[in-house]
Every structure is written in C-alpha cells, then in structure tokens.
Amino acid sequence: MTTGDPATAVDDTPLLRVEDLGMTFPGPRGAVRRLPGVRAVDGVSFAVRPGETLGLVGESGCGKSTTGRMLVRLLDPTAGRVSFRGEDITRTAQSRLRPLRSRFQMIFQDPFASLNPRQTVQQIIAAPLRAQGTAPAAVRREVRDLVDLVGLAPEHLERYPHQFSGGQAQRIGIARALATRPELVVADEPVSALDVSIQAQIVGLMERLQRELGVAYVFIAHDLAVVRHISHRVAVMYLGRIVEIGEKNEVYERPAHPYTKALLSAVPLPDPAAERARERIVLLGDPPSPANPPSGCTFHPRCPKAQEICRTERPLLRITGPTAGRQAACHFPE
Amino acid sequence: MTLLQVTDLSVEFDTAEGVVRAVRGVDFTVERGRTLGIVGESGSGKSVTSLAVMGLHRGARIGGSVRFDGTELIGAPEETVRRLRGRRIAMVFQDALTALHPYFTIGDQIAEAYREHHGASRKAARKRAVDVLGDVGIPEPARRAGEYPHEFSGGMRQRAMIALALSCEPDLIIADEPTTALDVTVQAQVLDLLMRLQQDRGLGIVMITHDLGVIARVADDVLVMYGGSAAEQAPADRLFADPRHPYTRGLLDSLPRLDAGDATELRAIPGSPPSLLAPPAGCAFHPRCPVYARERNPLCTGDRPALRQVGDAHHNACVLDEVTP
Numbered sequence: 211m212t213t214g215d216p217a218t219a220v221d222d223t224p225l226l227r228v229e230d231l232g233m234t235f236p237g238p239r240g241a242v243r244r245l246p247g248v249r250a251v252d253g254v255s256f257a258v259r260p261g262e263t264l265g266l267v268g269e270s271g272c273g274k275s276t277t278g279r280m281l282v283r284l285l286d287p288t289a290g291r292v293s294f295r296g297e298d299i300t301r302t303a304q305s306r307l308r309p310l311r312s313r314f315q316m317i318f319q320d321p322f323a324s325l326n327p328r329q330t331v332q333q334i335i336a337a338p339l340r341a342q343g344t345a346p347a348a349v350r351r352e353v354r355d356l357v358d359l360v361g362l363a364p365e366h367l368e369r370y371p372h373q374f375s376g377g378q379a380q381r382i383g384i385a386r387a388l389a390t391r392p393e394l395v396v397a398d399e400p401v402s403a404l405d406v407s408i409q410a411q412i413v414g415l416m417e418r419l420q421r422e423l424g425v426a427y428v429f430i431a432h433d434l435a436v437v438r439h440i441s442h443r444v445a446v447m448y449l450g451r452i453v454e455i456g457e458k459n460e461v462y463e464r465p466a467h468p469y470t471k472a473l474l475s476a477v478p479l480p481d482p483a484a485e486r487a488r489e490r491i492v493l494l495g496d497p498p499s500p501a502n503p504p505s506g507c508t509f510h511p512r513c514p515k516a517q518e519i520c521r522t523e524r525p526l527l528r529i530t531g532p533t534a535g536r537q538a539a540c541h542f543p544e
Numbered sequence: 545m546t547l548l549q550v551t552d553l554s555v556e557f558d559t560a561e562g563v564v565r566a567v568r569g570v571d572f573t574v575e576r577g578r579t580l581g582i583v584g585e586s587g588s589g590k591s592v593t594s595l596a597v598m599g600l601h602r603g604a605r606i607g608g609s610v611r612f613d614g615t616e617l618i619g620a621p622e623e624t625v626r627r628l629r630g631r632r633i634a635m636v637f638q639d640a641l642t643a644l645h646p647y648f649t650i651g652d653q654i655a656e657a658y659r660e661h662h663g664a665s666r667k668a669a670r671k672r673a674v675d676v677l678g679d680v681g682i683p684e685p686a687r688r689a690g691e692y693p694h695e696f697s698g699g700m701r702q703r704a705m706i707a708l709a710l711s712c713e714p715d716l717i718i719a720d721e722p723t724t725a726l727d728v729t730v731q732a733q734v735l736d737l738l739m740r741l742q743q744d745r746g747l748g749i750v751m752i753t754h755d756l757g758v759i760a761r762v763a764d765d766v767l768v769m770y771g772g773s774a775a776e777q778a779p780a781d782r783l784f785a786d787p788r789h790p791y792t793r794g795l796l797d798s799l800p801r802l803d804a805g806d807a808t809e810l811r812a813i814p815g816s817p818p819s820l821l822a823p824p825a826g827c828a829f830h831p832r833c834p835v836y837a838r839e840r841n842p843l844c845t846g847d848r849p850a851l852r853q854v855g856d857a858h859h860n861a862c863v864l865d866e867v868t869p
Binding site: 269270375377378405406407408409410411413414417432434435436438439440462472473474475476477478479480481482483484485490492493496497 | 759812
C-alpha cells in the first residue's frame with residue numbers, strides 16, 4: 211500500500227494537523243528563580259491523512275515520544291496547535307475531550323505496563339466500550355470480535371495479562387486501542403520490546419488492521435527498518451525538531467538532510483556482503499542534550515557539511531524534493 | 545590459533561517451578577583476531593552461555609568443557625578462573641551503568657582493575673587508565689578519568705566499560721548486547737571501535753546479540769541458538785547467503801530491511817519462543833517450524849537434534865537437512 215492508493219487518497223482533509231507544536235518542560239527551581247526549562251519539542255508541524263501511516267523516527271531524546279503523547283493529549287503542549295478533523299483540541303478541557311477520545315487511541319511500548327494486571331482480558335478490552343456507554347450485551351459481542359480480529363482465542367478472555375507472552379500482550383493492547391473503532395492510533399515503540407520473530411507478527415497485524423479498518427497510525431520508533439516497512443510517510447526528528455519529512459521511499463533512498471543520511475548509513479544491514487560494500491558516515495560525538503541545544507542548526511556540531519551559517523542561523527523546513535511533500539531543514543540539502 | 549574452545553556446554557538451574565535447562569550441549573571455538581557472533585532471541589541461552597564461560601553462574605550446574613588457551617575452566621579452582629577473568633578474558637555488558645560502580649570515578653575503577661591484575665604502582669595505574677580512555681575515543685581523557693559514571697553519556701559509558709575491559713590487555717572479549725541500549729549513530733561508533741581494537745591487538749571477540757545487522761557487520765563466524773541449543777553454525781557470509789535451518793531462515797525472513805523498497809509482507813514466525821521449563825520434545829523449534837507443519841516428520845519430535853556438518857564449515861541441527869557430506 212502506498213500513499214497513491216485510492217483508499218487513502220480520496221480524502222484530502224487531514225485527519226490530524228499539528229502546527230508549530232512545542233513542549234518545554236519546566237526547569238528545576240534555582241536559588242532565586244526557576245532555571246530555564248528543557249525544550250523537548252520545538253516547532254513541529256505535520257499532517258496525517260485518514261488511513262495512512264506516518265512514521266516518526268529519531269534517536270533517544272529527540273522528542274518523538276513527547277510529540278506522540280501530545281497528539282492524544284496525554285501531555286498538554288506548551289505551544290502550537292493540534293487539530294483533529296479540523297477541530298482544535300489543543301486546549302479542549304479533558305471533560306469535553308471525552309467524546310473525541312474514542313476516535314484517537316494510543317499503543318505503548320511495554321504491553322505489560324499498560325495493562326492492568328488485576329483485570330481479565332475481557333475487562334481490559336471492554337473498558338473503553340463501557341466508557342462510551344455501549345450496552346453490556348453489545349460489549350460482550352464486540353470484545354469477542356476484537357479478540358478474534360487481533361488473532362487471540364476466545365478462551366484467552368478470562369485470563370490475566372501475566373499469563374501471556376509479550377507478543378500476545380501487545381495484541382491485547384491493540385485490541386483495546388481499536389475497541390472504539392478509532393480513526394487514529396498513536397503507537398509509541400509498539401514492537402521494540404519484542405523478539406524479532408514476534409515483531410514481524412505485530413507489524414503484520416497492524417498492517418492488516420489498517421487495510422481492514424482504515425485506521426491511520428502515527429508510528430513512533432527508533433528502528434528505521436521497521437518504520438520503512440510500515441509507513442507511507444516518514445518524519446525524522448533531531449533534538450526536538452523535524453529535520454526531514456516526506457514520502458518514505460524518497461526519504462530512505464534520497465535523504466536530503468545530512469542527519470537522515472548519517473542515520474540511515476549507521477543502521478547495520480543483515481547482509482555481510484552489503485555491509486562491507488557500504489559507505490558509512492560515522493558521526494562524531496553523541497546527540498547533544500535538549501537542555502543545552504547548540505546554536506543555529508542544532509545538528510551543526512556533528513554535521514560533516516557544516517558551514518558558518520549553520521552555526522548562526524536555524525534552518526527552516528522547506529521543500530527540497532520533486533514533490534511538495536518532501537521537506538528538509540538544512541542550509542545545504544542534498 | 546584457538547583461544548577458546550567450548551565443548552558440550554550445559555547449564556541447568558533449579559527453580560521453584562522445576563529444573564531449567566538453559567543451555568544444552570553447545571560447542572564453539574573462538575580464534576585469535578576473529579569474532580564469533582552468537583545470535584538468538586529471549587530464552588535462547590545466548591547470555592547464559594557467556595556467563596557460564598566466564599564462571600559467573602553461581603548455583604547453576606555446569607557441564608562440559610571450556611578451555612581457554614589450553615586451561616580447563618570448568619571445575620577449575622575459583623582462584624584460577626578469577627585470575628583469568630578481567631585479566632585475559634574481559635566482559636562488556638549491555639548496561640554500563642550497572643557494570644560500573646557508581647561511587648568511584650571512572651579512572652579509579654580502571655586503575656584499580658589494572659593494579660589488581662598487574663600489581664602496578666598507583667601512579668602507573670592512573671596513567672594507564674587515562675591512556676585506555678584515550679584509546680577508546682573519550683575526549684580529554686585526563687579530565688574525564690576524574691568523573692563518575694553518571695556524568696558520562698550512554699555512549700561514553702559504553703566506551704568507558706570497553707576501556708575497563710581493555711585496560712588489562714585481555715586476549716578475549718565477551719560482549720553481551722554491548723550496543724543494544726545505544727542510539728544507532730553511537731552504536732556505529734562503538735562497533736567501529738571494537739573492530740579497530742581487534743585489528744590492532746588480535747583480540748578474539750564473542751559478540752552476543754539479537755541483532756542480525758550487528759552480526760553481519762562484525763562477525764566472522766555465527767552461532768544461531770534456539771531454546772538452549774545450537775540451531776546452525778557457519779561463517780557469516782555463508783550463513784546469510786545460504787541459511788539452512790528453518791529457524792535461521794524464518795529469522796531473516798521476518799526482518800524488515802532498511803534497503804528494501806515497497807517490500808512484500810514480512811513473513812513472521814508463528815508462535816513464541818519455547819519455555820525452558822517445559823521445552824518441546826525433539827527439535828525445540830518444531831512447534832513453530834513451517835517444514836514440520838508440512839511434513840510432520842517424526843524425526844523432529846524424537847531426540848533433540850545436534851549440529852551436523854552440511855557443508856564446508858557449515859553445521860545445521862535440522863534433521864531434515866539432506867546433505868551428501
């Protein structure tokens with residue numbers, strides 16, 4: 211499935227629009243006044259169309275998880291706007307958010323931590339349905355359907371989370387997220403805690419569910435290969451900002467930002483011959499701390515292409531590719 | 545030249561729920577200047593194997609033989625093993641923060657280890673610590689030696705642990721998921737560092753990981769483990785080009801590829817890795833194996849299969865691999 215697929219292309223209004231989103235966590239209290247905060251997310255903008263998957267990639271501390279949490283209002287942004295189906299939900303009171311809640315859901319990295327250990331699978335999956343006032347008989351029917359949909363058996367319904375493997379527990383988390391038939395699911399590292407052979411099961415399941423239900427995903431992960439596989443479009447984050455966004459094959463095959471290029475070249479391929487033949491860009495140093503970001507382009511201290519302007523002027527996201535959808539924040543894009 | 549020779553290694557634990565046979569009958573060798581990659585999923589026995597080699601499994605029953613440079617380690621006096629450990633065999637773990645002591649500076653920890661094994665003076669040990677920190681690419685090593693582990697970033701801590709491992713000039717490094725907790729750009733730096741050090745010093749390396757990409761980058765030879773046993777063993781090029789065990793093939797097929805365009809659907813392996821408390825009879829992989837699902841061959845559920853030679857330096861435990869040796 212690609213972005214050109216008729217099923218995803220008919221509807222042009224974005225399902226989710228994020229404009230100039232920012233999150234500054236307050237700094238610690240100093241002797242006289244509060245110390246400066248940490249800007250975890252800064253000026254992030256993108257849109258998600260119905261039924262598509264936007265991959266959000268980056269290294270630890272890049273702000274991808276914080277962004278994900280703001281999308282579903284698990285965190286309140288300190289700047290910018292999130293709109294769902296054209297409705298601004300950034301400042302909507304949690305009480306008034308309720309009817310909308312059923313339309314966007316979240317899946318977490320640790321399936322066990324996100325499931326109540328004292329509830330049966332039946333109770334866990336039924337909870338969001340009950341919350342929206344579904345009649346008990348309909349709830350039972352729905353839960354059975356959902357369990358079947360995610361590849362679990364009816365006898366699993368009376369069991370507790372600890373009786374399941376990691377992969378099965380993630381299936382329960384997915385069933386719960388889909389219970390209210392949401393239009394958008396934000397999945398934060400949903401497969402990174404799973405064994406390789408199980409990862410493929412869950413990725414395959416999420417792809418099938420998207421085809422069958424038309425749900426859109428924001429898929430947050432550090433694993434670039436998984437993101438390429440599941441996404442239609444990809445946004446690359448570095449130190450709280452999007453440095454490149456575009457159709458996935460464009461971003462992966464012709465990265466415009468030097469960071470994207472370096473990131474892709476650092477991923478080891480499961481192929482010794484290809485590994486030996488590859489040109490690798492080894493970046494120097496670690497990703498800097500968001501508490502003390504470098505001036506100008508925040509990537510400049512590690513960038514092999516950095517010039518004077520990169521130290522002083524922050525580059526904005528602008529179109530660099532053949533299509534308007536492809537943008538990079540670099541003074542010297544490829 | 546064979547540095548480490550492991551023969552018929554087995555590790556068993558008694559637990560409240562019964563005996564766990566974490567490793568059964570594993571063989572491998574590590575040569576000087578070469579890297580053996582051990583790959584497997586959770587419960588495959590890959591980490592238990594490395595701990596057993598290091599003699600770090602108290603309370604476990606360990607069988608078989610582990611010969612390091614001619615010296616048998618299984619059943620050897622604790623003093624013999626202790627003298628080799630850290631000095632000639634060093635270990636690098638996934639989590640540097642638990643491997644390094646939080647109360648002592650990085651420099652003190654490295655100097656202390658060096659003094660312990662080489663009986664050097666404080667001053668010489670201190671200088672050695674700064675030197676190895678520089679060797680592993682830590683900037684301003686003299687200053688950083690005076691810092692505590694929590695003052696180091698993840699990548700720098702991992703380097704510091706490698707420096708600690710290298711300080712006593714070991715012949716063999718056992719690295720258990722050394723880059724799993726690191727970001728991919730930092731992982732690339734640490735892997736390059738290990739390979740450079742290997743080239744310079746002729747180190748033997750055992751690289752234990754779940755990441756087939758890391759294996760492809762660093763390993764000369766690969767051992768694939770499943771359910772406590774060896775499934776397949778081959779030189780890295782051969783293993784990736786011609787995987788013969790259905791588990792190895794399944795693992796490679798279930799992996800999304802960074803360099804694949806609009807890829808076909810991933811072919812997942814059904815089911816989950818086996819429980820070590822109640823392992824399946826016969827081949828541990830048979831309940832998930834597509835070949836068994838098709839053929840229902842009774843050989844798959846008989847005895848647990850051992851590795852057989854199926855090609856030049858290529859060994860496979862699958863009983864259905866038809867070879868003319």
